[in-house]
Amino acid sequence: MLILVINSGSSSLKYQLREVGPDGTEPAEPVIARGLVERIGVPGSGVDNHTEALEQVDAELEAVLAGRTIDAAGHRVVHGGERFTAPALVTMEVIRAIERLAPLAPLHNPAAAQGLRAIAEKWPQMPQVVVFDTSFHQSMPEEAWRYALPDALYTEHGIRRYGFHGTSHDLVTGMAAETLGIPRDQFDAVILHLGNGASATAIAGGQSVDTTMGYTPLAGLVMGTRSGDVDPSIITHLIRNGAYDAEQMDRLLNKESGLLGMTGHADMRQVVDNAHAGDRRARTALKVASYRLAKFVGGYHVAVGGARAVVFTAGIGENSAPFRAAVLDRLGPLGIAYDAEANLERSNAPRVISTADSAIPVLVVPTDEERAIAQLTLTVSQRHGAL
Amino acid sequence: MLILVINSGSSSLKYQLREVGPDGTEPAEPVIARGLVERIGVPGSGVDNHTEALEQVDAELEAVLAGRTIDAAGHRVVHGGERFTAPALVTMEVIRAIERLAPLAPLHNPAAAQGLRAIAEKWPQMPQVVVFDTSFHQSMPEEAWRYALPDALYTEHGIRRYGFHGTSHDLVTGMAAETLGIPRDQFDAVILHLGNGASATAIAGGQSVDTTMGYTPLAGLVMGTRSGDVDPSIITHLIRNGAYDAEQMDRLLNKESGLLGMTGHADMRQVVDNAHAGDRRARTALKVASYRLAKFVGGYHVAVGGARAVVFTAGIGENSAPFRAAVLDRLGPLGIAYDAEANLERSNAPRVISTADSAIPVLVVPTDEERAIAQLTLTVSQRHGAL
Numbered sequence: 001m002l003i004l005v006i007n008s009g010s011s012s013l014k015y016q017l018r019e020v021g022p023d024g025t026e027p028a029e030p031v032i033a034r035g036l037v038e039r040i041g042v043p044g045s046g047v048d049n050h051t052e053a054l055e056q057v058d059a060e061l062e063a064v065l066a067g068r069t070i071d072a073a074g075h076r077v078v079h080g081g082e083r084f085t086a087p088a089l090v091t092m093e094v095i096r097a098i099e100r101l102a103p104l105a106p107l108h109n110p111a112a113a114q115g116l117r118a119i120a121e122k123w124p125q126m127p128q129v130v131v132f133d134t135s136f137h138q139s140m141p142e143e144a145w146r147y148a149l150p151d152a153l154y155t156e157h158g159i160r161r162y163g164f165h166g167t168s169h170d171l172v173t174g175m176a177a178e179t180l181g182i183p184r185d186q187f188d189a190v191i192l193h194l195g196n197g198a199s200a201t202a203i204a205g206g207q208s209v210d211t212t213m214g215y216t217p218l219a220g221l222v223m224g225t226r227s228g229d230v231d232p233s234i235i236t237h238l239i240r241n242g243a244y245d246a247e248q249m250d251r252l253l254n255k256e257s258g259l260l261g262m263t264g265h266a267d268m269r270q271v272v273d274n275a276h277a278g279d280r281r282a283r284t285a286l287k288v289a290s291y292r293l294a295k296f297v298g299g300y301h302v303a304v305g306g307a308r309a310v311v312f313t314a315g316i317g318e319n320s321a322p323f324r325a326a327v328l329d330r331l332g333p334l335g336i337a338y339d340a341e342a343n344l345e346r347s348n349a350p351r352v353i354s355t356a357d358s359a360i361p362v363l364v365v366p367t368d369e370e371r372a373i374a375q376l377t378l379t380v381s382q383r384h385g386a387l
Numbered sequence: 388m389l390i391l392v393i394n395s396g397s398s399s400l401k402y403q404l405r406e407v408g409p410d411g412t413e414p415a416e417p418v419i420a421r422g423l424v425e426r427i428g429v430p431g432s433g434v435d436n437h438t439e440a441l442e443q444v445d446a447e448l449e450a451v452l453a454g455r456t457i458d459a460a461g462h463r464v465v466h467g468g469e470r471f472t473a474p475a476l477v478t479m480e481v482i483r484a485i486e487r488l489a490p491l492a493p494l495h496n497p498a499a500a501q502g503l504r505a506i507a508e509k510w511p512q513m514p515q516v517v518v519f520d521t522s523f524h525q526s527m528p529e530e531a532w533r534y535a536l537p538d539a540l541y542t543e544h545g546i547r548r549y550g551f552h553g554t555s556h557d558l559v560t561g562m563a564a565e566t567l568g569i570p571r572d573q574f575d576a577v578i579l580h581l582g583n584g585a586s587a588t589a590i591a592g593g594q595s596v597d598t599t600m601g602y603t604p605l606a607g608l609v610m611g612t613r614s615g616d617v618d619p620s621i622i623t624h625l626i627r628n629g630a631y632d633a634e635q636m637d638r639l640l641n642k643e644s645g646l647l648g649m650t651g652h653a654d655m656r657q658v659v660d661n662a663h664a665g666d667r668r669a670r671t672a673l674k675v676a677s678y679r680l681a682k683f684v685g686g687y688h689v690a691v692g693g694a695r696a697v698v699f700t701a702g703i704g705e706n707s708a709p710f711r712a713a714v715l716d717r718l719g720p721l722g723i724a725y726d727a728e729a730n731l732e733r734s735n736a737p738r739v740i741s742t743a744d745s746a747i748p749v750l751v752v753p754t755d756e757e758r759a760i761a762q763l764t765l766t767v768s769q770r771h772g773a774l
């Protein structure tokens with residue numbers, strides 16, 4: 001079967017055309033085509049909106065498809081609010097619900113809805129499934145999702161912790177439990193998704209019980225260009241003294257902070273290289289980022305009632321042995337010991353990098369959100385008899 | 388000797404006149420007089436500024452002093468910036484430095500400086516000592532005090548973690564180490580100062596290496612009226628969509644959030660009582676506050692390389708057995724076990740409330756910032772030959 005996986009950003013559209021068997025098995029090369037439409041809505045780009053972007057995808061796929069038809073489409077949607085606690089088969093009501101959640105993700109949800117409507121019009125028979133960044137975290141207990149703010153901010157503005165990267169945290173949780181031979185519903189762990197965006201999730205009984213991102217993906221860890229947590233007063237002070245307005249502050253925190261703000265580079269590879277070459281700012285940034293992450297691991301070890309695994313994933317988590325080492329070097333107080341050689345080995349398979357006597361196993365598990373979306377699209381479509 | 392301890396708030400001035408021997412020993416009743424001048428600068432209050440407030444204190448003390456003279460004055464000053472790493476004997480240069488730090492504590496530092504100038508004028512011979520909320524935390528390493536923000540925010544605006552409650556954290560650290568018979572310079576611990584304002588401090592080698600308050604006292608734990616940490620985007624979003632301006636947001640986060648925002652009551656006693664009576668909002672607030680605190684304990688256990696004590700202090704920490712229990716019930720993953728009866732006992736003495744087999748001892752240690760300021764005033768004055 002052919003599944004089209006679509007990831008609509010505010011001004012971009014990434015896609016993969018994937019082959020998957022009706023039982024979920026994949027061929028050796030499951031990705032048949034992939035592509036990226038950029039600068040959507042940017043004057044002069046020739047692509048005015050996500051509907052036109054999908055026309056372009058359609059054209060690009062024609063030769064590849066050679067007459068075959070796409071069986072289903074799976075869409076990554078940033079925000080499912082409190083409405084979506086799992087992936088969903090797309091109906092008009094579902095599209096409208098995604099549009100109604102636009103205040104929570106003003107750049108992303110309307111773009112995703114446009115893509116959904118365009119496909120529903122073009123291929124009305126094709127089942128579509130939406131997979132949300134947030135839905136995996138809807139299992140969090142209230143003490144984890146509530147801010148200590150007046151009720152009205154939650155009841156009137158929907159301000160609460162939602163969490164993101166859910167598809168990845170979910171996938172990696174399952175793979176880590178399987179790797180360790182622990183039934184998922186008994187699996188308590190801390191998952192570290194460290195990409196350009198980064199978040200840690202506390203897993204108890206296989207479910208998300210806390211996560212570092214919050215109302216938006218800004219909160220928590222130090223990221224490529226995002227600050228993560230800062231004293232909230234910093235924002236009100238800089239706005240009140242006239243140094244920044246709210247929009248500039250938003251940009252500063254989301255696009256000009258994190259590794260970029262501290263070192264001039266958003267890319268972890270570059271930061272690690274510069275630190276090795278003696279760059280003081282890069283060294284400081286590595287310390288700040290790894291130290292903050294280590295503290296979250298300690299906090300989530302408490303939150304889950306004692307972790308049975310600490311799991312690294314995503315670009316930095318899978319590939320940066322020096323960054324993993326910087327974090328793990330701090331986790332001795334939890335009884336964690338890692339094997340320096342195993343940490344240096346490169347592989348695409350899930351693997352354990354802790355020593356045999358580590359109180360908590362440490363794993364590296366590659367994530368693959370597109371693969372996860374394709375699988376979910378298949379199972380959700382089948383469950384509804386749409387495939 | 389007589390030492391006047393002065394705590395200048397933005398619109399208030401609290402004082403204690405204390406008796407202390409030249410070697411620091413205290414009589415059974417060291418507080419000879421205490422008082423509070425309120426509504427300073429409020430039209431119609433009759434007290435225009437902190438200079439006039441001190442006139443009033445002088446008048447109130449006349450009868451008590453009965454001709455004796457005050458030997459020294461010790462002032463609590465909120466912000467010592469990076470300039471002050473310890474209490475200091477007051478000179479004109481010191482007063483000017485405190486005034487220059489006003490941008491960091493616009494309500495508090497100018498008031499404190501006024502008090503210092505008034506006393507220096509009235510009693511030019513009297514040694515004065517300033518004790519800072521921040522100075523104890525100047526030992527933090529850079530990975531703890533730096534935010535992941537562009538450098539300019541630090542270099543131009545002084546934006547970094549400063550931390551507060553330092554006098555209390557310092558005092559309680561020393562008392563806890565002594566109670567456990569551990570040399571202070573080998574003492575690694577987590578100190579929980581839980582009053583109306585609340586902060587946790589990570590102690591390594593007897594020194595502060597991290598603390599939950601940040602650039603201002605807003606950050607970190609859930610407090611009486613402060614939110615503690617929130618996703619910074621909440622602020623920019625609510626300002627950008629016009630729901631609040633920066634000043635309103637500042638008030639909301641500092642004065643209308645925390646326990647008050649969640650339950651209608653800022654006072655922990657009331658919140659605990661309401662929770663027992665079945666109030667759902669009060670129960671949620673207790674869970675949010677205790678859960679967040681437990682996570683910080685886990686994080687700081689990692690930060691200090693393995694804590695040798697967890698110490699409760701201040702109004703809530705010393706008096707609220709139910710709140711301590713709610714926190715400690717979550718700390719099993721650190722090997723912490725507490726004695727439910729010992730937790731219920733009331734006492735003014737430092738005491739251990741963990742079981743003999745707890746991996747980390749848990750203590751309750753009463754704080755007394757005024758006593759600490761008086762002691763520091765004595766030793767700093769003596770060291771400079773001013774007493």
Ligand SMILES: Nc1ncnc2c1ncn2[C@@H]1O[C@H](COP(=O)(O)OP(=O)(O)O)[C@@H](O)[C@H]1O
Nearest residue numbers: 194195196197266267268269314315316319320
């Ligand atoms: N070999 C490597 N060493 C260190 N960092 C790496 C390596 N490969 C990728 N990364 C880092 O991974 C990050 C991107 O992760 P990724 O998961 O692709 O991000 P996204 O959040 O955009 O999906 C970048 O900071 C990049 O530098």
Ligand SMILES: Nc1ncnc2c1ncn2[C@@H]1O[C@H](COP(=O)(O)OP(=O)(O)O)[C@@H](O)[C@H]1O
Nearest residue numbers: 581582583584653654655656701702703706707
């Ligand atoms: N017996 C008690 N039980 C529970 N909370 C108490 C008790 N006594 C005092 N508190 C709480 O302590 C807090 C005030 O602490 P305190 O250290 O005096 O504050 P601050 O010095 O920061 O103003 C209040 O929330 C109050 O309810």
